[in-house]
Amino acid sequence: MTEGSALRRLRAGPGTGPGEDARVTDPVAAARGLAADLLAPEAAAVEAAGSVPRTHLDRLADAGFHGLTGPAEAGGADADPATVAAVVEELAAGDLATTFVWLQHLGVVGRLRSAGPPELRAAFLADLCAGRRRAGIALQAALRPGPPAIRARRDGAELVLDGAVPWVTGWGLVDLVLVAARDGDDVLFVLADARDGPTLTATPQPMVAVAASRTVELRLTGHRVPAGRLLHTAPLADLLAGDAAGLRLNGSLALGLALRCTRLVGPSPLDDELAAVRTGLDTAGPAGLPGARAAAAAFAHRASGALVAATGSSAVRTGSVAERTAREAAFLLVFGSRPAIRAELLVRLGAAGG
CATH class of the missing domain: 1.20.120 (Four Helix Bundle (Hemerythrin (Met), subunit A))
Structure with missing residues (x-):
């Protein structure tokens, strides 16, 4: 099988035609078409460049995929779980690195929709659904049993975060990062700005695959976030269960x-x-x-x-x-x-x- 014939076969299947608005078509077919026309043909170049291009994420946003799990009133597609799973599958068939970055964003949209306070939903949800802002996650380090890898403490009108998260995807491509941090037996989910600085440093993770996802180790040292960015709090035991x-x-x-x-x-x-x-x-x-x-x-x-x-x-x-x-x-x-x-x-x- 030649490389050219392989790509031609991967492109098989219905897609979105020129000038057709992917937002009003079947999202699974739209994802299949986008994967075949853009993601698969450029996957090797994306990996060689070492970063998912913003233009790929723009195309996903234009197709409405950044708001796939968002509510209709915020411009989201309000897709059911089966549709979301099928869209992820089709996009990953085209390019895993791009899909990997986008999927973290989708998780933030879903959590903000289901658990976010009204003021945070009003401030961020429409922009996230439209892809005008993009988000990543830094969750798993605080959700493991045992001593917390990242802690939070309250200091007046701010939350102070300390620790390290070994795997954070999309650094440099996202505007916000949802950080999970432990405070005693509770886990706080905090929406922080994704910008390097004296208290927030990112070290690239050398990876055997999906290196273009720009996955880093994120270290927070006395990093302060306004308390109003607290998305929600949950007992660690409930999250593990x-x-x-x-x-x-x-x-x-x-x-x-x-x-x-x-x-x-x-x-x-x-x-x-x-x-x-x-x-x-x-x-x-x-x-x-x-x-x-x-x-x-x-x-x-x-x-x-x-x-x-x-x-x-x-x-x-x-x-x-x-x-x-x-x-x-x-x-x-x-x-x-x-x-x-x-x-x-x-x-x-x-x-x-x-």
């Missing part, structure tokens, strides 16, 4: 990578396996989601191997679709992982007993 319920959407990244592989390989038994893995994610309850997530990541890893084999010797050339996809599949084996997901993956990959 409900963590599994939020695992479904990240699974769409693995599904998107596998979808890319199936389209490039052509009709094969992988098509039915992809449908089964997708159904497993869609139907799993909270208790079953870690296993379903592991199944998706393991399948994407195996599908990428099939793509390498189907492509042949050109797959080992740096920058080829197959080579990049194999590295991205390895990345998704650990992205957003949890102990239960890791344990299940080790079983599926033959490194532990079932």
Whole structure:
């Protein structure tokens, strides 16, 4: 399979025609068209440049995707979870790095919509839905059991944040970052400006894949944020108890990578396996989601191997679709992982007993 024929096959499927407003079409078809026309053809160049271009995020915003989970009154699409998952899958099939940056923004929109106080919703939600402002997340370091990696304390009309967040995506591309910080047994979710300064420093993370996502370690040293930027507060125990319920959407990244592989390989038994893995994610309850997530990541890893084999010797050339996809599949084996997901993956990959 040549590189050109691979891209032509990936472009197969309905899309958005010239002059057609993606906002008023089926968002899944619009995502498929945008991935085929822009994201997939430019994915290698994006990786080589080391940064997702702002123009890619502009195109996503123009298509209405920055407000996909936002309410209609703020200019959002108010999409249902199944539609959101399918859009993530289609975009990830085109370019994982761009989708990875955008997905963090979508999480902030959803959390602001569901838990934000009226004044923060009024100040930020419409701009975030339109893509006039873009947001990232710095959450997981404060949500792990054990000693907090990042703490918050109140000082008059300000919140003071201290600690480090090892994985923050989109630095330099986002205007705001939603930071989770511990205050005793509670977790505070704070909307901070994403600007380097004396109390906020970012160190690039060298990554084997999606390096263009501009993922950094973020260190906060006495960083002050107005108390009015507090989105909400929740007990850590409640967040940990409900963590599994939020695992479904990240699974769409693995599904998107596998979808890319199936389209490039052509009709094969992988098509039915992809449908089964997708159904497993869609139907799993909270208790079953870690296993379903592991199944998706393991399948994407195996599908990428099939793509390498189907492509042949050109797959080992740096920058080829197959080579990049194999590295991205390895990345998704650990992205957003949890102990239960890791344990299940080790079983599926033959490194532990079932």
